[in-house]
Every structure is written in C-alpha cells, then in structure tokens.
Amino acid sequence: MAEDIHKARTAKQAQDPVCKMIIDVEKAAARIDHGDHTHYFCREECKREFEKNPKKYH
C-alpha cells in the first residue's frame, strides 16, 4: 500500500503563466491557443492580464 492519492496524475496539468498556479487543463477557466502551444488560465482575470502583456509571460 504505497499509493499516494495526493500525487495521482491522471489529468494533464499546466501552469497558469500569470499566477503560477498549477491547474488541470480540463478545469481551466480560460485558454489561449498560440499555434504550437496553448496557455491555460485558472480564471478569466488571469487570461485578461496575460492578453494585456503577452510578452511578459513568454
């Protein structure tokens, strides 16, 4: 019995570039497709913050 439910990694995860939170991509409140990559955000505010200054987060 060495299973750790807190480390279960079933869903794909991504880091919100604005607040640095790790989120499940399926639960992301917003996303932006940038051609070869996609950004995921925990909420609309983070997406708006990103859109104000995208270069800051690359």
Ligand SMILES: [Zn+2]
């Ligand atoms: Zn991008």
Ligand SMILES: [Zn+2]
């Ligand atoms: Zn966020």
